[in-house]
Amino acid sequence: MNFSSKILEDAVDALASLPGIGRKTALRLALHLVQDNTNKAQRISAALTRLNTDIRKCRVCNNISDHDTCNICSSTSRKSGVLCIVENARDVMAIEDTNQFSGRYHVLGGVISPLDGVGPGDLSIDQLMNRIQNESISELIMAISPTIEGETTIYYISKLLKDSDIKISVIARGVAFGGDLEYADELTLGRSIASRIPYSVQS
C-alpha cells in the first residue's frame, strides 16, 4: 500500500499486530480515527496504556484484577470451600455470566501442553496446592476445555490430590442446547449417551 503518511502507516502496522485484524481492517480503523474529531484515538490510547501498566493478577486466584486481590476473592458473599478451576480470565467471565456458580475461582493460566512447551511448572498449580492447604476446600470443579491438553491437566491435578479427601468434579459434557444431534461429533455424542441423566416429569 502507498501510504502518504508515515504516522498513518505506523498506526496501521500497530493495529495489524492485533490477532484477527488484517492490514485492510487496520487501515479502515486508522482512517476512521484520523477523520474522527472527538479525540477518540486519545481515549483508546489511554485505555490501552492502562492494560499494560495498571492491570495485575489477583494474588489469590490469579484472575485479572485492578487490585492486589480481585473482587471475587475479596467478596464476603461468595461461598468458600468450592473452587472452580479454569484456564484463563475469559473463562471466569463466561462462568460469572451464567450466574450458576457462587464459589471462588482459580485461574491456571493455561493447560499442560508439551507441544507448546507448557509444563505444570508454567501454570499456577503450586499456588492452587497452597490454597487447598490453607483454605478449607472441599470440592474442585474442573471447568477446563475438553481437549487432550485439558484432560491431561485435569488428570495431573487429580493425581496430585489422590490421597486427599477433596471431591473433584468436571463440568458436564454433551450435546449443546439448541444443537442438532446430527452435527455432534461421535465422541461427544457417545459420551453424552454413556453419562445420561435420569429424566423426571415435574408435577
Added chain:
Amino acid sequence: MNFSSKILEDAVDALASLPGIGRKTALRLALHLVQDNTNKAQRISAALTRLNTDIRKCRVCNNISDHDTCNICSSTSRKSGVLCIVENARDVMAIEDTNQFSGRYHVLGGVISPLDGVGPGDLSIDQLMNRIQNESISELIMAISPTIEGETTIYYISKLLKDSDIKISVIARGVAFGGDLEYADELTLGRSIASRIPYSVQS
C-alpha cells in the same frame, strides 16, 4: 458481561467504539493485550495518539500528511496540469497502488449529500477553484464513486467550470475485471454497452 476489572472494561468499551468491532471482539483484543508481555498495548497507544496529534491535512490537496505539504504535492516528478479529484485519502492510496496516474490529487473530503447535511461548502471545492486559478490545470479526472451523491458532486463541479476550457473526465465505469456479466446490475451493464470501446487486435 461480568468484568473482574474496571480497567479491562474501559479498554473493551474503547475498542468497541471502533467501527466494525463488537464487544466480543474488543474483549478478545483487550485480553490479548493483557496477556502480551512485549508492551504491545504501549506501542499501539503511542501510534494511535499520533493519529490525533501529529497528522495534518496537506494545505494544497487536503490529503492526509505528516507535513504541511504532502509527499505527492511536494514531489517534483509528478506531472503538473492534471488533477485527480477524489472523495477521501483512502481513494488516493487506492489510485496510487495502481501506478497508473502520475499527476496530482485533490481530496474533496466527501461528496455532496443533502440527506447527510453535506453541502458544497463542507467540501474543499473553494480550495479546488483556487488551485485551478493558480496552477495551470488542463484536466480534472473525476475519480468519484458512481453513486447519486457522487454524480451530483461531479455535476456541481463541472457546472462551476463550464465557462473555462478545462477538460473534465470521469473514470470508466463498467463490468469489473473477473466479474461475471450475469451478476452485474442492469445500470452498470447498460452503461457499459452504451460506452463501449473499439477493440483492436494488436499485431
